[in-house]
Amino acid sequence: MKFIETPLKGSYIIEIEHISDHRGFFARSWCEKEFRDHGLNPNLVQCNISFNAKKGTLRGMHYQIKPHEEAKLVRCTNGAIYDVIIDIRPQSSTFKQWFGVELTAKNYKMLYIPEGFAHGFETLEDDTEVFYQMSEFYHSECARGVRWNDPSFHIEWLLTENLIISEKDQNYPYF
Template identity: 70%
Template sequence: MKFTETKLKGAYVIEVEPLADERGFFGRSWCQKEFAEHGLNPNLVQCNISFNLKKGTLRGMHYQAKPYQEAKLIRCTRGAIYQVVIDIRPDSFTFKQWVAVELTSENRKMLYVPKGMASGFQTLMDNTEVFYQMAEFYHPESAKGLRWDDPTFGVEWPNEVLVISAPDRCHSLFNDFVVGENE
């Protein structure tokens, strides 16, 4: 696997390094030892799948508050997404900055999101499926979100938002964010 750190410390784009032959290819998408060697949380405890019918669907910006902050490894297994991560760690030199990575079933890239960041995506194709590996169990009482269109961050989404849940549409703006809940 190839690990490339983004401008947000601890957030990595991870690429499969395929070994190809006449059958196709073989590649590793997860290795506890390699993740630990890069300082990434190697203890994944839960996997989730998100299936999205329509291009333009937006999910996010999600995170879990202390003490259940989660790291996650995100991969698009069908279709394509524009995956966004916002650094909401108050002590980080990239606090309030964001990065985006296009994850597709063809490029097989993954994004590792460390705890203390909010994440969300917009689908770039109909019938898109996303696979998440999580380093913390889901705790509904700790599930939080920030507005996808918050001007504090200025995230540039590639397409018009056509489908979004009521909770995602109504998340708080950053000005209402309680910084201490994410420390």
């Protein structure tokens, strides 16, 4: 695996390394030792799938607060997403900065999101599926979010019209 640090300290794009032959390829998408060696939280306790029927579905910006902050490893297993993270760690040199990357079923890229980040995505194709590995169990009492279009962050989403957003996500407070 290749670990490519994003402009937001502690978050990484992870690319698999193909071992190919006439049958296709083999690649490792997870290794506790490699994650630990890169200083990433290797404790994954839960996996989630998000299926999104329509292009333009926007989910986010979600996070959990202490004592149940969570790291995430996100991969698009069908279709394509524009995955966005915001550093909401007050002591961080990249506090309130955001980063976005296209994750697709064809590019096999993953995004590692450390604790202290808000996360969301918009689907770029119909029938898009997203697979999450989480370092913490879901705790509804610690679940939080900020608005996807909060002017504090100036996120440049790829799609801006006819978005499909839940009422909950539309009504998160501004940061």
